[in-house]
Amino acid sequence: MKFYDALGLEPKLALDLDDLKKRFYDRSRQWHPDRFSRANSEEKQRSEEMTSMLNDAFRTLRDPVSRAEYFLRESGLELPKDAPPELLEEVFELNMALEELRGGDESARGQLVSAQERFAAMMGDADASLAGLFAHYDEKPERAMLDQIRATLNRRKYVSNLLRDVEKELNVHSAN
Amino acid sequence: MSTLQIDFGHAKPRIVGIDLGTTNSLAAVMDLTGPRILSGIVPSVVSVTESGEVIAGAEAREMLITHPERTVYSVKRLMGRGVGDVQEELKLFPFHVVEGSESVLKLQLGDKVMTPPEVSAYVLRKLKEDAEEVLGAEVTQAVITVPAYFNDAQRQATKDAGRIAGLEVLRLVNEPTAAALAYGLDKRKEGLVAVYDFGGGTFDISILRLHDGIFEVLATNGDTHLGGDDIDNLLLNIALEDIQSEWGEDVSGNAGLVQLLRRAVIQAKEALSFAPAAMIDLEYGPRTYQREIDVQLFNRLIEPIIERTLRPCRNCIKDAAITVEQINETVMVGGSTRIPLVRSAVERLFRKRPHTELNPDEVVALGAAVQAGILGGEVEDKLLLDVTPLSLGIETMGGLMSKLIHRNSTIPASETELFTTAVDGQTNVLIHVLQGERELVKDCRSLARFDLKEIEPMIAGMARIQVRFLIDANGILNVTAKDLRTGKEHSMDVKPSYGLTDDQVEAMILESYDKAEEDFKERQLREARIEADAILGAVDKAKEDEAYQALAEDERSTIDRAINELRLAYHSDDHLLIRDQIEKLNQATMALAEAIMNEAVGKALKGTNVNAQ
Incomplete structure (x- = not known):
């Protein structure tokens, strides 16, 4: 490479x-x-x-994330672009809360703040599991491990987008 | 004649570092002991006299008052810009833009038409000549600084200015980076440094990591349309309104008066950095205008301008992926950082007292000289790793910008992209290259259009042309194309959106040779001849003196021989030979000069005696 x-x-x-x-x-x-x-x-x-x-x-x-993405690409694995199915329900509720806050309903703020914390924690978890998977793969390069890395990267990316959207919305409304 | 000349002092030609500023420019050079400023500050002002001569610097600045319509200042604000970009500033400038130029601004100065790079070239030429005077050698290579946030066209225009002035521009260096280089030179500095550079016309913020002689820029941000000029304009507008109500007359169309008032306003602004209040004081013929401005009013006026510098700072910290607390030092650069409110705003944002011990007017030129030393090989333990301030991309379907190289990427940075044809038999592909952060093409800055031409007609999608976009160490884009089917370089036409084509620059270089003030050698020769004229004239006169008649025969013939030899050398084109002969004539006439001197002193003494009695 x-x-x-x-x-x-x-x-x-x-x-x-x-x-x-x-x-x-x-x-x-x-x-x-x-x-x-x-x-x-x-x-x-x-x-x-x-x-x-x-x-x-x-x-x-x-950067561990861009490094892993590069590594996967060079190994012939494209990164998936679909939403991780286990997050669907979470995303559905988040969108409702975002709608409410945009509509001026301040009661949604608490829900968004806790979502923000949850997403940040998920990011931390993803980073930790990536580090573990990296070590595993380096020791014993198995294709299955790369697939796991790929899934974790995809989930991490999706969560990071959610986190960005929530933070943006919270900032916009606190500025007003 | 075969004289072998060995010049011990200048084994290598010197590379000068130049700070080409909005208001003032300055040159420096690297010495064994460190960087050193060469001669004085040159105001970045260019004027065309009534006889058609172009002058630059302090002399030209005086012309701002007497001949404002044929004098340009702050031309840096116009570099690499189109007519549409600069409508606001043109309202304030006393000179005129020639109609009908789209991609390149043209200024009408007296009977001359000049582009901004040509105007800048006159400032550079003045710096070059001053530097040659001090160094006693020709200067042909330079490092020139530019605002970090300058885009490709503005950088290219600066490089063009250098070429037109007869300088090979070895490197464009970002001003805040140059300042960091000067700041971190002697000291064993390590850690994160923020450079806040608020000059006459531009604002930059850069965050660098200093580590073991490496100056790595992590992120940069800024505004190329924000500086001390804007503060001047605020004060100027107040004064113009005042005058209108006091004199009952709108004087904003009187360019000479406006420039005089601008000068008065700048004086007041500068005084306000040290005093609680200052007077704007104008005398125009029999009429006068006076107005006191106190610091409270001044601060209220400039607060929005200072606020505009803080947003790029916050973005820069974010892009550098660091927190404010991690920054070890803040360095202040540019004249506008002398304003106390600027200092306190920076202190509040970065939560530490900024460094102000460096002369904010000199630090950029000194840093440019250090970079010249790095390029010349004299400075071996330092290295700058700079970044591109803006993302580079190409236009894709639907008027969208597709990014190829992201902002804050370390330069040189490159990216390749494969292009092909969309319809059967298509023989050329157009690539529109852009710079900026927005998604839509219309919100980005168009750099150039590249036409991959003479593609062999074939079925759609069969052509394979690989285009390489490289942002070089100057922050300037280079594009090359290769036909992957043949492995050969693919030709293309380049049409820059703003600025000059290569051919136009070449033409200007030729023209500047025609009209150029003589080059260094010619000037040396001219000066030697002037000196020869002076001594020949003096000796001719001395020969009429009685002291000459009193000389011995052989002394007189030595003098005559020296005169003849100097007259012969006079017409050669070797200034050193002329100077040798001047020296010989000097030696030959030593006794004569002494005799004449004694005679004169004797007469004078007699005179005093007479008076004393």
Whole structure:
């Protein structure tokens, strides 16, 4: 996988962030266009290619979620776009509460605040289970594990969207 | 003649760092001991005299009062912009825009028509000449700073200005980043630094992580249309209204008076940073206008402007994915940060006292010189990792913008996209490239249209053209296309939405050579000849003196020979040879000069004696 190659890493799902940062800085020092301002155009172009790749790689790999998404894509797994079915009821109630608050019904606020807390906790859970799954997969790379990671990522993404919507609505109405 | 000249002092040409500001510009260079400002501040003002000569700097600033309609200031606000973008400022500017130009503004100054990059080039040329004077060597390469929030067209326009001025622009550096570089240079600084840069016409906020010599920008935000100019305009409007009611006359159309009033307003504004009240004081012929402004009123006026800087700050903190508490230092840059209300607003937002010990007018130029040192290889332990301030994308179906490179991505950043044809036999594909954060194309900034042309006619969807979008270390977009079927580079036409095409810039460079004030060598030569004229004239005169007749025969012939040799050298194009001969003539006439001097002193002494008796 080219992003791992760019930083001289084995393709693993769990990464040491300090090590990642150090690799990124060291390689940037070596390849940045600033180091090639008096070089010929071929070398300049190579430096630009190397650093833009390095920058992409670092940006993608430093965040566990985008790293896992990249890893899955490179492993030939597309990310699903459907809502996780176990959340349907939750979403239905949330939409009602959002409607009520928009309509000026302040009693819905408490419900939304507790939903906000619940979603934040779900995000934390998802992050923790991802970390566990990463370690498992790195030790024993099984396809089934990737499917689990994929499902967890999908759920996490969906919850993060819900959280964003709730927070936006709560902010808008507290501002007024 | 074969003289081998070895120049020990300048093994490598010096790269200068230039802060090309809205109000003032400044150049600096990296020395062994650190960055150093070269010569003085150059006001970013350009004027065309009645004889058609273009002047820049302090001289041009004086012309603002006497010839406002042929003088440009704050041209940075017009860089890389279209006519539609700048209607508001044009109302306030005394100069005129030529009608009929859409993508490039053209300004009418006297009988000259100039684009903003050409105007800026005159400021740069002045800085270049001043720098050459101080360094005693030609300057051809520069690092120029730009507001971090400048878009692609504004950056390109700045680079064009450099080229027109005869400078190879090795790098555009973001102003707040340059300031951080100067700030973190000597000190072993580590941690998170916020740079609040509030200048004459633009506002930037950048948050950086300093670690082991690496200056990594985490996020940047800003407003390229917000600065001290806006504060001036508020005060100016108050004064104009006052004058209308006092004099019973609308004077806003009197450009000379408005510029004089602007100057008075700026003086009052600057005084208000140190005093509880200040006077706007105008004398215009026999008429006068005076008005006291106190700090309370001033603060009330500028509060909305300061508030407009705080929103980008909050967004920047959010984009950097940090909390305010994590920021270790806040650095203040730009003249407008001298205003106490600005300082207190920043202190409140960042919850710590901002650094104000650096000279906010010089720190950006000093940082640019450090970056010049990095590029020149003199500074080896520092590295800047900057970001692109705006997302880059392309237009897709339904007038939507599809993002390819997100804002705050570390640059250089690149993305490839595969394009194909939609109908059978289609021979070209148009790509509309945009910059901005909004979803709809109409809310984003159009950068350029690329036409992938001469596609071999084939069935729809068969063509495979890979287009690579690269934002380079200057924050400028480069686009290349490859035909994956042939593996060859695919040609395309580029039509920038705002700004000059390459051909236009080339034409301006040629034109500037035609009209340019002489280059460095010519100037050296001219100066040497002036000196030669002076000494030849003096020696001619001395030959009429009795002291000359009193010289020995061989002394007189030495002088004559030196004169002849200088006259010969005078017509060569080597200023060093002329200076050598001047020196020889100096030596040859030493005794003569002494004799004349003694004679003069003798006469003078006699004179005093007479008077004393």
